[in-house]
Every structure is written in structure tokens, then in C-alpha cells.
Amino acid sequence: MDKVKDYIEVNKDRFISELFDLLRIPSISAQSEHRPDMQRCAEYLATALVKAGADRAEVMPTAGNPVVYAERIVDPKARTVLVYGHYDVMPVDPRDEWRTDPFEPVIRDGRIWGRGADDDKGQLWMHAKAFEAMCATDSLPCNVKFMLEGEEEIGSASLYDFCRANRKLLKADIILVSDTSMLSMQTPSITCGLRGLAYMEVEVTGPDKDLHSGLFGGAVANPANVLTRLVASLIDADGRVTIPGFYDDVRELTPAERRAFNRAPFSLAAYKRSLAIGDVEGEAGYTTLERTGVRPSLDVNGIWGGYTGEGTKTVIPSKASAKISMRLVPNQDFRKVSKLFERHFKAIAPKSVKVTVKSLHGGMPYVAPTDMPAYKAAERAVTEVFGKKPLPFYSGGSIPIISGFESILGIKSLLIGFGLAEDAIHSPNESYGLEQFERGLATIPLFYKYFAESR
């Protein structure tokens, strides 16, 4: 391992400067004008993986954005690790809240600032560079495959078909994923649960044109008022989702499980301070850790209607809309929940308006067993680098494709992410600590070693 460490030490400045080139590509999958950037980003990665030591690398087309596939087979009898990551990033608005250009990364205060610095370019780059270090020092103990997609932030639609079409190519013992966070640098953790997601868009239409709010106000249902009423009614005073059947498939934790779960270090005061909020809010009867880890939720991700410009306009808008997503937990099914949402939202709409409900995307919740060899290998590697045994952690986030991998490829995923809450992924001023990057780089080769030995 010393050779790998030395290689990393000598080359780490170059690793960062290459990462900066990757971060400069504005590969926002949600916005179609960035389509050419997706292709450019995929090509950059394929080239980089060959330079890093892959026997082959390909930019493979899909119905959407391409998938980068690369591999190095050291021994057909050795264990095979399939590294999954995504090169697409979230939109950057509100752009004026960024203190630096989201696509011109800089290092300040020991952190890399820019869109994708953590999620997921920074994290996948640790894998590319750990792979390079092991190849260059002739110490790669496993076969390695890379599968890097460009649609994770919009639901991985094309990757499902890609997996179905490439079952043999993707054969592996474990899928290795760094797209999650740790509790803190002092409390390392490995994610063993992810919430699922059902993402909806609703539109409420009243009159067939915008109306003057003086001439019609008080007599005609205002779609923006009605939207607030309908959306507000989706959560009751106890913070519970009111959609009939929503909780039917939620697995309730046993009292023992709840006690174990709440043992993770957590300070409510520090949590509130870090978010600058006066109080938390959520489902009655559950702790904050439980609310994000093992309970489902419903959030408005966007809402719009009427006049939102400077000054005033006395208008009753013809339409008002919202994007609403629900985080799901075992054993909720996003397809069932999406249907329940749609049925309920249409049922509660008054006759004075029309509503349309669209399902934009979804994914299943996921659980990784803590007794599988890959988990044990990761636990050992993290303990060695962080000086502390990692806690198994149920993340509130969703990576819908992870449960897809299990159902399509029959392969479990190991979620060993080096992010932190302060990285502000999906927000303005996303960043990734250099120390997180370096510890990730140090941990990954150890994982390969212990995973190879666990055969």
C-alpha cells in the first residue's frame, strides 16, 4: 500500500487540476440546452479512464445521455468491482446566490467550490484516481469496471435500459458508489439505506385567461389560492401526509431498531444553528434522524403562478403550478405512491378548477445489509483511514437507480460516500473539502485490498 500512497502524494495536485477541467463542463442534465456538454463530459471521462489504466473505455449511446463504460480485467477469477457514478449535475439557479462561478472551480478555505465539486464529479474522480494509482503501482487486486451515467439528477431513465441490455458486460460482485455523505469527519459512516422518490408536477387551471383581480376577485376561484389550499392540505397538523394509503406499506421500526437508530451522534441545537432555523418541523412522534432516515416525507420543490416580477400586477392568474416530491421508505413503491397522489390530488380539487397531475420520475427505496463482504471490507478500510469504526447510516436521500441495479442486475451496492452536509449539494456554493477528497483516495485502495482478501 505504501507504493499507492506515495503515488497519490506525488500526483495529487495534478488529480485536482484534472478534476477542475471536469468541473468546468456545465453538464446540467435537467436543461436540454446542455445536451452537447453531456457528450463532451462523457468523452472527457472515457479518455481519462484509459489514461488511468483501463484496457478499454467507451462512450456508449443511450436514448438519453451517453454512459461511459470502462474496464480493466486483471484476472477472470478475481473479484469484480463495478464503480458507478454520474457526471451530470444539478441546475445552478438561483445563480446570483453563488459567491463564485459555479463552473469555474476555485480552492478556498481548503475546499473546492463549484457545481459538482461533491455531487458527483468530485466523488467519482476519487475512484478514477485511486484506480490510476493502483494500476500505476501494479497493485490492483480486483477486476474493475466503470459505469458513469449522465442522467442521475433527472431519474436515470436511460440507465435502466442500458443495464437490461448489458447484463453480461456489467457482471460484478459489488457495485461501488460514492454519491452519499458521512455524518461528519469525526463520525464516519457508510450508507446502508436510501429513501425512494416519487416526483410529481401539478397544474391548477381556473379561468381560461388571466383576469383582472378587481373585476373578478371574490367571485371566481383563483388557481393560485386553490393551489395553496390543495398543497397545504397534503400535510396535516401532525406533519403527516394525508394521501389515503400513503403509509400502508411503510415498514415501522421495532422499538429496539429505533433505539439503535437514534444512537448516532446528533445535536438538535447544532443542526438548527447550521441551517439558521428557529425550529425543526416534521412528523409528530419521530426524531429528526428518524424523519429523514426511516420516515417518508412530502416537499414542494417549486411553485409558480401569476405575476412574479417587479412591482404589482392586479391579476387572477389563469394557472398555477407546483413540483412536489415525496421521499419513500421500505416497502413503499414509487409507482403505487405516484398513483395514490394523482388520484387524491384530483379528488380534492374543487369543481371551480381543473387540475392535471404528471409523474416526472421515481425510484425505489434501498437497503444494504451490513453483513455482506463488501460492507465489512469498507468498514475496515474506513476504520483504518478515519481512526474510527463507521456507523451504518440511513440517508434521507435517494439514488433511484440503486434499487434498479438490484432488480435488473442482481447486484448489491455499497454506498461509501465521502460527502458532508456542509457540501451544500444541489444548492448554490456547492463545495468539497480537499481532506474529504484525500481520505476518499486513501480509503478506496484499502477497500479493494480487503474486498479481494475476503474471497
Next chain:
Amino acid sequence: MDKVKDYIEVNKDRFISELFDLLRIPSISAQSEHRPDMQRCAEYLATALVKAGADRAEVMPTAGNPVVYAERIVDPKARTVLVYGHYDVMPVDPRDEWRTDPFEPVIRDGRIWGRGADDDKGQLWMHAKAFEAMCATDSLPCNVKFMLEGEEEIGSASLYDFCRANRKLLKADIILVSDTSMLSMQTPSITCGLRGLAYMEVEVTGPDKDLHSGLFGGAVANPANVLTRLVASLIDADGRVTIPGFYDDVRELTPAERRAFNRAPFSLAAYKRSLAIGDVEGEAGYTTLERTGVRPSLDVNGIWGGYTGEGTKTVIPSKASAKISMRLVPNQDFRKVSKLFERHFKAIAPKSVKVTVKSLHGGMPYVAPTDMPAYKAAERAVTEVFGKKPLPFYSGGSIPIISGFESILGIKSLLIGFGLAEDAIHSPNESYGLEQFERGLATIPLFYKYFAESR
């Protein structure tokens, strides 16, 4: 009167082509980039009024957009009519719903299409051209003053000071205003009541940055969810505004007044059809006519927060906002109602968020007595042109400055508008019927004649 009629008949095509030049100026007062257009529009009108026969016309600066003042004094002992109108127009978004360019007027199906075609350029132009016709034919029976402002759509802020500073200049027996609608061409009406307005903007702030809805969803108050809850709670299941004290000063109509009020011809089926709505919605216990005419209301004019672009973004927005306006009736005071709103909105906000409340503008309700000489003169003029006695009508709209005129100048206003509901003022595809324009042109000289005779 025949000379006036003949003059109008000979010149009416030119009147329309001049109006088109006026409509081409995008004088949107709510958007500061149109500031130069306001000045240009004012200058166009001052020049036009001198050409029409004014002894003098001036573009008078204010703290905001200029006021156009013009006058022709025929006899210091004659009655004086002060014509009020506004040359500013509403914003045009959503622009893609316009079938024609909002600032390139066209005539189709007997109507003029464009922003301001009715409100208020089309209507004030009838006054300018009726004035020209009376001057040109030497048949102007009253002194005439014009006061045309550029801030009506944003609350007439500068005009209050202008009136205070020019009390003597503006001395008149009546203020003549065409900035309202008639019930229909078959049911002419004169507006004898206007609602007041209190226009607010609220902002709900949760965490100090946008958050990932997976990592935090369910545990942190989402400002967009909270906004829907707060706004929805402002109106109860009976359609009544829940702000404490809101109804305290509302004058309730007597049973006899309600019967008289509901005698205006009105078809609920036609109303719903014209708006393409399945049902009306409003305060329980009141008719649609009452809901817009004599009852206050509360409407969301705009709402925004979070991700509103293409596709999906799994974000808990840091902030969400709404523009909310209330229409007021006698004897509500917009200053008092604005304060009640602010106090209530802050009181109902949970500790998990911060809220700010701003008052953007306001105005008092107004009532014109139907027994004043100007009303009687207008009634006679309308009866002659429309072949039917006009109904007194309580409009749901607001012209805040009208009650200001009464309190500052001590002059009543006569609201003789020739608009129709189908003109879609404030909406995309605003229009004004050529017949409305021509009947207005025919009515105004008769009003001057009967008003002069009523001395």
C-alpha cells in the same frame, strides 16, 4: 351637435391611426426599464392635446412619471370639467399567450388589439378626440382641463403630491374619468362605486440556503410548504377572509339595497361559460354580483419559490414568496387593513420560518352619488346614445386615486367608462371594440352639453 357628429365622422380613421401611435409606446409603469417610454408617451399626449385645441399643455415632472396637464378656458364663469386618465399600462406577461404583438396594435373582428387598447389609452383618447371635435366646431360649452398620469397601474404614488401641489390649477366642478366598464352594450351602466385595494408582498424564509430535499426532507420546515399553509389559511371554508378585524368596517347592505343591487341583469351560466370555469367560488351567502361589487376579497396575484424550470430538482428552497392583494369596500381603510394583514401573517408564522411582509400599495373605496348634476348629465347622454337608461353599477375594480381626488381636491368623480368585460384588460390579448370607441366619442360631447346646461 350635428357639427360635432360630422367632424367625428370625417376624422375618425385618423383618430384611430393616432391612437395606434400611442399604443405602440410600451409605457409599462411597473418595469423600470420602461422609464424612457413613460416620458415619450407623456410628450406624445401633450403635443396631441395642443393640436386638439388646448390653450396650453405641459409635461409636468413628479417624483415618478410625469403628469400631462392641458387646459382650454372658454369662460371663467362656465363649468369646468377635469378629465383624468392614465397613459401607463400593465405588464404583458405571459407574453407567449398574446396572439398579436401587444405593442403593435391591429384591428380584427371590429376590435383594436393591443396592451392599453382599453385600459386606459383607448378610453382617454376618446376624451382627447371629443375635445378636438368640440374645439374644431366651436361648440365647447365648458372649460376643460386634462390631467393624465403615468402611475395608475402601480398606485398613483406621485399623483397625490401633484394634486396637493396644484390645488388651484386643478380646480373644477367634476372629474370626468373613463377607466371603467359597462355591463354590456345592451345594458349600459355608470360606475358609482369602486373597491379599494391593499396590495401586499410576503416572503417566507426557512434554512439560510437551498437544501437537498432527500437529506433534509421531513425534518426541516419547507418555506414553500409553509407559504401554501399560511396563504391557504387566509380564507376559510366559507370563502371569508380570516384576518381578525378584516370585516369590522365593511358596510353591510340593507335587504332593500341588496334586492336593488341584484336587479342588474346577470346570467351565472353565461358568466361561467365566458370564463370556461366549472363553478364560481366566493363568500358564502352572497351573489356573484355582490361578491365583486360590495364585498371585499383576497387574491394571490403571484406566487414563486424553488425550482420552476424544465425537469426536476430535488430542492427545499430557502425562500418562497407571494403577492397578495385585497379588494376593499366602504368603509374599509387600506392602511388599517394592510396593518391587520401584516400583524396576522406574522402571528400565524411558525417558529420554523421567518416572514417579512411589505405593503406595495393601496387605495380607498369610492362611492359616487347618483343625484349629483354630473351623474344626471351622464345618464342623459348615455340614454341618448345607447337608447337605454344606464344602470348605476358597483365595480369590483379599484382606482385608488379617485378617493384621493375627493379628499385632496374636494372634487367628486364621474366614472363613465366604455369598457366591457371581454376587453380582457390586464390580461393577454387586451382589446377595445371600435363600436365602444365610437359610442364613447358620441356620448362625451352630449355630457358636456347637458352638464353645462345643468348650471
